[in-house]
Amino acid sequence: MDYFKSLEIVGLIAGLCYLFLIIWENIWCWLFGIIGSLVTVFLYFHAKLYLESILNIYYVLAGVYGWYYWKEKSKKEALSVSEWENNKHVVLIAISIVLSIGTGFLMKKYTDSPHPFIDATMAIFSLSATVLEARKILSAWIYWFFINGVSIWLQVDRGLNLYSILSIFYTIMSIMGYLQWKKSYNLQSN
Template sequence: MIEFLFSQYKDYPNYLIVLELIAVGFGIISVLFAKKNNILVYPTGLVSTLIFVYILLEFQLYGDLIINIYYSIMSILGWYLWSRTKNGADEFPISMMTKKDFTISLLIFVVTLLFVVFVYLFFNKFTDWTAYVDALTTGLFFVGMWLMAKRKVENWILWIVADVISVPLYFHKGLTFSSLQFSIFTILAILGYLEWKKLLHKPI
């Protein structure tokens, strides 16, 4: 079983394995902070995403590379939005999506999907089924990250769907630790959704 899960790492440089482990660790810590509605989700997440930018560039996984560059930018935006207060209360408290949020989310998804398809076509990387799935998950993750920055409960639903898809996807790509990370993310996203629903209805 161990051989099946981790055999692909035998040909990887040790520093890439260490970097992936660090990125996975900080990624899990970040989601735990997100679950608790704690602003530390962003600085810890930044450590993870910036490391993954480097790793994914090495593996030429351009869709995932774009995701992590976007994550890094959105982490800075989310960090800023979550730190803002008005009259002593959060300016962007936990809330449900509005029609405007849905429209913007749909627009982000479509634009992201088209952009990733363009990138894969440009680099002639539509050679495997993973490219199509990668384009889909990129769109889902982009919308999920934007909704998290806006503290919308529905962000967790998108994380759950995208994380479930990413488990076999990353394993197939040869990144077993990342695949295990997405397994953990799926569980944490379900718990995060339930936690935020409770916080949404909690009396102020």
């Protein structure tokens, strides 16, 4: 088995552990997220998905932030699932679209990325969804549903077949994550 396939398997296992643990709101999710993201940095760079590679550096940092935020918040009070008002989402989506277009133009001009605008859009919206997730905003799962769905095609296109299977699973599990966090949110609201 070649080196990159071995890394893809490690990333796949870490990603699955992360997913299940975050759905169940377990702080250990962040450790597996950090490990999976470190592996993915190298895989995506090798596949010429440069922004996805940089995005995974961000995921490593977000994992540290998520761990810290969940740990510190739980010392003071129970960190609970919350939801944003629609106007906040409109602003976040508008900013993400503008940043995606600008980043896509930069990627097209300065890299050999085969899909600069898709790569840029995936990276920017993933940044947004990760912040929502670290803050336990329920609708983060809706963002992830769409992001993971598009990732399937992008990963197949770049020959990352195991990761595309993981993204299929992530897309499906985004629904489960949403339902589980919705249950927590409803319990807190009563």
